[in-house]
Amino acid sequence: MIEVTGLTKRFGRTLAVDDLSFTVAPGRITGFLGPNGAGKTTTMRVLLGLDAPTAGRATVHGLPYRELSRPLTRVGALLDATAVQGGRTAEQHLWWLARSNGLPRSRIGGLLGLVGLDHAGGRRIGGFSLGMKQRLGLAAALLGDPEVLVLDEPGNGLDPEGIRWLRGLLKSLAAEGRTVLVSSHLMSEMAVTADQLIVLAGGRLRADAALGELVRPGRSLEEAFMDVIGRSAS
Ligand SMILES: Nc1ncnc2c1ncn2[C@@H]1O[C@H](COP(=O)(O)OP(=O)(O)OP(=O)(O)O)[C@@H](O)[C@H]1O
DSSP states (O other): OEEEEEEEEEETTEEEEEEEEEEEOTTEEEEEEOSTTSSHHHHHHHHTTSSOOSEEEEEETTBOGGGSSSGGGTEEEESOTTOSOTTSBHHHHHHHHHHHTTOOTTHHHHHHHHTTOTTTTTSBGGGOOHHHHHHHHHHHHHTTOOSEEEEESTTTTOOHHHHHHHHHHHHHHHHTTOEEEEEOSOHHHHHHHOSEEEEEETTEEEEEEEHHHHSOTTOOHHHHHHHHTTOOOO
8 A cells, every 4th residue: 555645845946746645555556647747756756765755745554665674575666777787687686686675586587587588687787678677677676576566657668569568467466466556658558557547747636536437438548638637639
């Protein structure tokens, strides 16, 4: 369970997140939508203890991220798949993360297989494509077998087969009872992936609804999204 309560985040004069409240429930995929600069990444960064809130709270399992012990076992996150040390191999990267959270090395091989990098474990990350880095980031997020996943645009750089694979992975993680929060700009993909949608614009909550509530029959998610953020879908 993720809870965001009265969250506000300012960067100087920029109000990135403005009195935002929502909860993300387990057992379903919650899509986190909003135009560029809406505040999605900022909300996720506060949730993951990477930025301090100006006001309000963001908790996972009832606690701020920094108060979780062995956080990788509670929350898996993928924020910026390119923010990895290119000199390490994929295996070395995962082992470094695992060791810092007291996790066994034995999970690494299986996870590399799960994300389709089984033949690339010994290769340096610096030579990876964006899609391969996203896959590695997903393996890192899953390393601690966490109940909660926070994924910022995980489909970036994935090829069509990869997008389909990601959809299946997210659905199976939610079906196992995990909490899955995933941001995306890909409306057609979200329409076939998400169960619940949270829409931000200008740092404020614009919608928090089940897919079927937000998208009326005969309309697309893209049209509903444009309505919600106050732009015409011409
Ligand atoms: N470190 C920072 N310093 C100053 N301003 C920031 C910082 N991080 C984010 N912002 C600003 O906060 C606002 C929200 O940005 P954020 O990255 O959270 O939006 P987003 O919804 O994730 O956008 P996108 O879809 O483009 O990734 C923007 O106006 C952005 O310029």
